[in-house]
Amino acid sequence: MLTRTTLPPTMKAVAQLAGVSTMTVSRVVNGVEVVRPDTVARVRAAIEQLNYRPNTSARMLAVQEQVGVGVLYSNPSGGYLGEILVGLLEGSGHQQMPARVVLDKCPPGASEVERATELIASGLQGLVLPPPLSDNAELLDAVEAAGTPVALVASRPPGPQRDLVSTVTVDDAAAAQEMTRHLIGLGHRRIAFIRGPLSQAASRHRLEGFQRAMAAAGLAVAPELVVDGDFTYRSGLDAAERLLAQAQAPTAIFAANDDMAAASVAVAHQRGLHVPGDLSVVGFDDTAIATTVWPELTTIRQPIAEMSCRALQILVEQIHDQVNRHLISPENVVLGHTLVRRQSDAPPRVRPAVRASPSAVLDP
Amino acid sequence: MLTRTTLPPTMKAVAQLAGVSTMTVSRVVNGVEVVRPDTVARVRAAIEQLNYRPNTSARMLAVQEQVGVGVLYSNPSGGYLGEILVGLLEGSGHQQMPARVVLDKCPPGASEVERATELIASGLQGLVLPPPLSDNAELLDAVEAAGTPVALVASRPPGPQRDLVSTVTVDDAAAAQEMTRHLIGLGHRRIAFIRGPLSQAASRHRLEGFQRAMAAAGLAVAPELVVDGDFTYRSGLDAAERLLAQAQAPTAIFAANDDMAAASVAVAHQRGLHVPGDLSVVGFDDTAIATTVWPELTTIRQPIAEMSCRALQILVEQIHDQVNRHLISPENVVLGHTLVRRQSDAPPRVRPAVRASPSAVLDP
DNA sequence: CTGAAAGCGCTTACAG
DNA sequence: CTGAAAGCGCTTACAG
Numbered sequence: 001m002l003t004r005t006t007l008p009p010t011m012k013a014v015a016q017l018a019g020v021s022t023m024t025v026s027r028v029v030n031g032v033e034v035v036r037p038d039t040v041a042r043v044r045a046a047i048e049q050l051n052y053r054p055n056t057s058a059r060m061l062a063v064q065e066q067v068g069v070g071v072l073y074s075n076p077s078g079g080y081l082g083e084i085l086v087g088l089l090e091g092s093g094h095q096q097m098p099a100r101v102v103l104d105k106c107p108p109g110a111s112e113v114e115r116a117t118e119l120i121a122s123g124l125q126g127l128v129l130p131p132p133l134s135d136n137a138e139l140l141d142a143v144e145a146a147g148t149p150v151a152l153v154a155s156r157p158p159g160p161q162r163d164l165v166s167t168v169t170v171d172d173a174a175a176a177q178e179m180t181r182h183l184i185g186l187g188h189r190r191i192a193f194i195r196g197p198l199s200q201a202a203s204r205h206r207l208e209g210f211q212r213a214m215a216a217a218g219l220a221v222a223p224e225l226v227v228d229g230d231f232t233y234r235s236g237l238d239a240a241e242r243l244l245a246q247a248q249a250p251t252a253i254f255a256a257n258d259d260m261a262a263a264s265v266a267v268a269h270q271r272g273l274h275v276p277g278d279l280s281v282v283g284f285d286d287t288a289i290a291t292t293v294w295p296e297l298t299t300i301r302q303p304i305a306e307m308s309c310r311a312l313q314i315l316v317e318q319i320h321d322q323v324n325r326h327l328i329s330p331e332n333v334v335l336g337h338t339l340v341r342r343q344s345d346a347p348p349r350v351r352p353a354v355r356a357s358p359s360a361v362l363d364p
Numbered sequence: 365m366l367t368r369t370t371l372p373p374t375m376k377a378v379a380q381l382a383g384v385s386t387m388t389v390s391r392v393v394n395g396v397e398v399v400r401p402d403t404v405a406r407v408r409a410a411i412e413q414l415n416y417r418p419n420t421s422a423r424m425l426a427v428q429e430q431v432g433v434g435v436l437y438s439n440p441s442g443g444y445l446g447e448i449l450v451g452l453l454e455g456s457g458h459q460q461m462p463a464r465v466v467l468d469k470c471p472p473g474a475s476e477v478e479r480a481t482e483l484i485a486s487g488l489q490g491l492v493l494p495p496p497l498s499d500n501a502e503l504l505d506a507v508e509a510a511g512t513p514v515a516l517v518a519s520r521p522p523g524p525q526r527d528l529v530s531t532v533t534v535d536d537a538a539a540a541q542e543m544t545r546h547l548i549g550l551g552h553r554r555i556a557f558i559r560g561p562l563s564q565a566a567s568r569h570r571l572e573g574f575q576r577a578m579a580a581a582g583l584a585v586a587p588e589l590v591v592d593g594d595f596t597y598r599s600g601l602d603a604a605e606r607l608l609a610q611a612q613a614p615t616a617i618f619a620a621n622d623d624m625a626a627a628s629v630a631v632a633h634q635r636g637l638h639v640p641g642d643l644s645v646v647g648f649d650d651t652a653i654a655t656t657v658w659p660e661l662t663t664i665r666q667p668i669a670e671m672s673c674r675a676l677q678i679l680v681e682q683i684h685d686q687v688n689r690h691l692i693s694p695e696n697v698v699l700g701h702t703l704v705r706r707q708s709d710a711p712p713r714v715r716p717a718v719r720a721s722p723s724a725v726l727d728p
Numbered sequence: 729c730t731g732a733a734a735g736c737g738c739t740t741a742c743a744g
Numbered sequence: 745c746t747g748a749a750a751g752c753g754c755t756t757a758c759a760g
Contacts, residue, residue, distance in 0.1 A: 082446025
């Protein structure tokens, strides 16, 4: 059934069928604006009919331009890296100008700046940076100094817009706000928050979203209910321990990522608390651990694969423009998130005796 | 410092420097045996001096052969997929004939056979299959019927050698045996084993290794100490629960993968047991969860990235041979594993009153 | 054992 | 607005 002997259609075939030269087909394929509309239509039809796809090898050879981007990572936070790679692979394949993507792991000891410089020196023209490297200002300085465009995935550091730094994120603050509102909607009032490292923009935004939702509901955030974590499971263990040891323990914990949320579930179980009966626990990211752990975690889904795919796209475009001496301008793409409800959240078992004030309207 | 204006050296440049034609350079690069040794040496020197690297686009265009392999996966067991992709990316880049790699996720409902057939029909000439798809005999039948070479990662199903099916694995049985011996060496006698799904060859091999080590040490394996799991965290929870509820609970649990080991740790904590003080827990695979959980898991490290890299290599070679009408023969590569000792294992707190018989020599 | 010629599928100047 | 010519870097026959 599978005839591999049939060679794929070429530009010449399309040209013949459309009654034009290959040059014109090339113009249509590349979206050059000068072609007459009816000619464009004829060529498009021929392309469709033949199911023509440009041969990327030929294209790359002809344009004398090979695009390569490096992905520098450290601390592949669990499922994160996997999803990033999925997106990259999808992106690098289904593209006009496919990019060679080179992975590089930056070991804990190594200098990140040095590593990035080496990557650039090895002939790569762009860099994708996932957290936590995305929040390393020194690194961004160095890469920018080398004139190399960068795309940050899942983090948008503060400060003035840099000329070569694009970002692809979700609205972390809005998402955290939504999740907090969800918990409040279930009836929770004493809600604890486990922060991520404040060195990462995403962590700060998530905290902001939490605070905003609490304030909007007229709920005070007791200082002892906001504790530090560093996105590791281990830190989540410590944080949850501190939280649940309190005299007036929270009825819900919102952890700034899934690893720390999973750790909170473990601590709750250790203390004989039922999740979500005695304690609701929610996370952020929807990485593998969210569905590994039991009960499965209610969390915010970031479309990581899509994000890294977009990051690659942006980079490839910019590299292309840069080669052609066009001015390039950075993009800041914000993709949509989703609150994924699973089994780790429920109304608090015991309604607080003192109701929230009537002014605490949840949804105006 | 970075001069991007310098164009990379071409075959012509090498030919000129070596005083030969480009044809001869091509022969040397491709390892064609007919070239005179001293000519080869001269060309090699020129290649070295110029730091010449063949232009893959030109090569692919000229040979009219584009290699594409599909990776079909379902149930990306946590960190597994990430590591597989890392290996694939490394492999697809650093190769003579770089391969286009296309990812395809097979959703729970979808027919795996159908999916694979589509991938092949879409122009891919080889398939990489991670578990559990690697153990689907029906799938292998179908792919083989289509004449497409396959490489299985981390699983070697039983039965006669198939003509088109290669495997890259570790020696699961030997690794499990080693881990069991390690526990015995620490002084454990009542060692429980949580099995993986018996439909997967790797599961069966790990169980065999466990049994072999126990038998070799003259230890009986109580039937109630071998329980079923399906490699999910959830199943590990149930299994550990059953194990630890027993009157004479085990002093160590060996789970056939890390997810189930992590679940065992959670159950132990829930029951107030200290790990590893009261209970040792060890896993298999060394996926992300092994270092996420606390205490970090002692486990067997499989070099997954390297395995998938090799799988890709094998496939690319075979596709190449197939195109050239050579007969292809499947390979079965066994890579080395490592016992990674971390914090989840220790000698049993209470030495059993009855020592093992003197004949229970652990290391002959 | 080695090389000159033609071609892979596309694009970049240049004409018209 | 469209096309004929030359070339990207490599390889496949074919000579010698």
